[in-house]
Amino acid sequence: MNNCITLRQAQVNQKLRICSVGAQGELGRRIRDMGLMPGVEVTVVGKAPLRDPVALRLRDFTLALRNSEADHIVVEPVEG
Amino acid sequence: METLVQEHSMTIGLSGNPNCGKTTMFNALTGSHQHVGNWPGVTVVTKMGHAVVAGAGGGVEVDIVDLPGTYSLTAYSEEEKAARNFLIKTRPAAVIDVLNADALERNLYLAVQIMELGVPLVLALNMMDEVRxxxxxxxxxxxxxLTGCPAIETVARSGQGKLCxxxxxxxxxxxxxxxxxxxxxxxxPDLDPVLxxxxxxxxxxxxLAxxxxxxxxxxxxxxxxxxxxxxxxxxxxxxxxxxxxxxxxVAAHLAKTLRAAPDAIIADYRYGYIAGITRQVVRYPKVDAERIRMSDRMxxxxxxxLAGPLAMALIIYLVYILTFKAGKLPMELVQGAFAWLGKTAEAAMPGGLLRSLVVSGIIAGVGGVLGFVPLIMIMFFLIAALEDSGYxxxxxxxxxxxxxxxxLHGTSVLPFIVAGGIAGGCAVPGCMATRALRSPKEKLATLLVTPFxxxxxxxxxxxxxAAAFFPGSEAGVMSLVTLTAWVAALLVAKLLRSTVVKGAxxxxxxxxxxxxxxxxSGLCIHTWERSWxxxxxxxxxILAISVLLWAAMTFPGLPADRASAFDARAAGVQERIAAATAQGQQIPELEDALKEVAAxxxxxxxxxxxxxxxxxxLEAVSRLAGFNWRVNIAxxxxxxxxxxxxxxxxxxxSLGEVDAEDAAPLSRLLAQDPTFSKAxxxxxxxxxxxxxxxSVTMVTMARESSWKWAAFAMxxxxGLAFVAAVAVFQTARLFS
Incomplete structure (x- = not known):
């Protein structure tokens, strides 16, 4: 259960569930506005040519964020 | 129709996330009846239009206001501030929130915030075709x-559901x-009692409230x-x-017990409330996790x-080629039309200051700008297509x-390319394209360097x-110039961002x-708006500045004695021509001499x-960079x-009229000028x-930021250009 990693460390195509979002202030709010909340399942679907930013697939849509922003998001791998 | 319209007092706001089809819905609702409205205190442009509601006893006209696309109603960005101020201060009779129903949960986040405010709200479940x-x-x-708000299924692209x-x-x-x-x-339990x-x-x-x-x-x-x-x-x-x-x-208490800030808890409960609704409302009967969607595959x-950057280079190249290939003929037609207009005016009007003003000042100045309209329309069209497609x-x-x-920000690439990142754009639409940047600091820095x-x-x-001083290597010079422009833009952006436009x-x-x-239809509306x-x-x-510049280059004119001296010389040559013609001779040298006097x-x-x-x-200063008075005027x-x-x-x-397109003879003269060197x-x-x-770019910059920043750019x-030019001139002189 306690195999949490930050989103930056996640592999492409790995299924993940968000444990916590540590960002505060404007960044925290922007992340939440986009629906990145604890419990939400995400998959890293790609990385930009210079490996930053990363593209995330949520259930209904895709969004991009920088590695420095992904650092604030703690995730755990989901089986299956 | 006129008699059926009873009143014109109701205002309906149109809100929604970016990319939810809100603008398409606005266009579908209002058609061509729209105009840009600026709301006080914000720099964000809001559009207004009107639509007619069919009802018993005839149609009723309502005003529709297109609010900026936002994800939330906090007041972090200009867009959010504008949207919120509109709701609170204008108090629209109702708000239509356009939702991308395909991502209902996230789109309801904004809707719930509007509901918390209490404005009468209608939910437009847009993109229902994609949902199905x-x-x-x-x-x-x-x-x-569940929400207490009327929900209507729509497909804005086809206008489906807009009347309902x-x-x-x-x-x-x-x-x-x-x-x-x-x-x-x-x-x-923590926040409710405090609230x-x-x-x-x-x-x-x-x-207070x-x-x-x-x-x-x-x-x-x-x-x-x-x-x-x-x-x-x-x-x-x-x-x-x-x-x-x-x-x-309560914030201190939450930090201790839950290690979270109140705004995070609030968002958590809001999403919880939304999840409670979507769980019952959205069903995935044919859910297929392995299915890769078309978009993801692209x-x-x-x-x-590897393929991504290559494809991007190709797409940019195609936009450029298409613009200039397709724009060439219409541009020549428009420029030809202005040339004809100039000639006609010249022939129709008596000689003198008024004719000079109309021909050299107004027609040449305004025509020079309008001549670019076909090119700009095509470029706007292609860029709107790139934007609307999601690329x-x-x-x-x-x-x-x-x-x-x-x-800078990833989005800065668009303004750079439009402004001539590949040689041949225009800084005016480039500066307008900075609107795509959502963050004010990065927008400002991008705006300030785009004109390079x-x-x-x-x-x-x-x-x-290049033709005058580096004959044969024009292509090389152009490539170097383009590269220098990019390097300069990026370095100056870095300089500005670490000094005057500082900020994370x-x-x-x-x-x-x-x-x-x-x-x-969406592309045409976008293109027309920007071109207009x-x-x-x-x-x-441009009209005003053309007239001003014409005046500066015309007045006070030659002193009377010099003018009469030229008149006398011209008259002398003319007499000799008349004499030669009388003898049935044609002496080309005399014609040239007459032109020489005029020049x-x-x-x-x-x-x-x-x-x-x-x-x-200015020569006193400009000499340091090697510029003579003629260059200064230019x-x-x-x-x-x-x-x-x-x-x-x-x-x-002294060439009189030189066609900007045909620069060869001027380059010969420049190369022969002893006061103008390669350095x-x-x-x-x-x-x-x-x-x-x-000047047009300056006006655009001022509109996108403020006159203060436009003046700063100038x-x-x-100053930067002069320092760089002096450095280049003095260095180059050492080697020549």
């Missing part, structure tokens, strides 16, 4: 029941008659909303202090580590890492200088909307004019429009890349 294609099912009736939507909004507005019904969400207490304080203080629900003010204070907190302090300092103390206390190629978001995604090094790019009007200057980079978190085929903006400026600002006269007149005197006066003229540089140099070099040519190239943007860029 993705094997989802939405129970619209249940959604209406209008009727629902109109009906709701009539029924509620301006009353707000705020939604109460429970924010959990109750705050609500009581705010209700009692009376003045004004027109908005007291509980909403409490939520905003808990969220740490600066503008609401400030307003409370101004209205009632004592009550505000008590509210802030309550908020601070992204595997288009944002691939621009991918460009930003791929380039963000590079641009961030220089303090090699716009179509600068190209003839470089070509002419704004979060990138950005939606990558699925690829969609743009609609033709450009054309209107040609009729106002010398125009040169001396120019030198005696206000602009000429300024050019001579560069001053270039402040109005860069096209003017070559034509003014031509006039100054000076290099310095001039650098100067033209860097110096002050043209002085800073010119």
């Amino acid at each position: 294609n993705h094997g989802k099912d939405i129970d619209t009736k249940l959604l209406t029941e 939507l209008l009727e629902a909004a109109y009906g709701l507005a009539k029924e509620r008659a301006g009353r707000w019904k705020p939604l109460h969400i429970s924010y959990g 109750d207490e705050m609500e009581a304080i705010i209700s009692k203080a009376g003045e 004004g027109e908005v629900p007291p509980r909403w003010v409490g939520i905003k204070i808990l969220e740490g909303d600066e503008s609401i907190t400030r307003r409370c302090r101004e209205a009632d300092p004592e009550a505000a202090a008590r509210l802030e103390a309550l908020a601070a206390k 992204d595997q190629v288009l944002t691939h580590q 621009v978001a991918r460009m930003a995604y791929m380039l963000d890492r590079v641009f961030r090094i220089f303090g 790019m090699t716009c179509g009007a600068k190209v003839p200057v470089f070509l002419m200088l 980079s704004t979060p990138f978190v950005m939606e990558l909307p699925p690829y969609r085929m743009p609609t033709l 903006d450009y054309m209107r400026k040609a009729g106002t600002t 010398q006269r125009s040169e001396e007149a120019l030198k005696a004019s206000a602009a000429g005197r300024a050019g001579v006066a 560069l001053v003229g270039g402040l109005a429009a860069k096209e003017v540089i070559v034509s003014t140099l031509g006039t100054a070099y 000076a040519a290099l310095a001039l190239i650098i100067f033209v890349i860097l110096y002050a943007p043209c 002085t800073f860029n010119t």
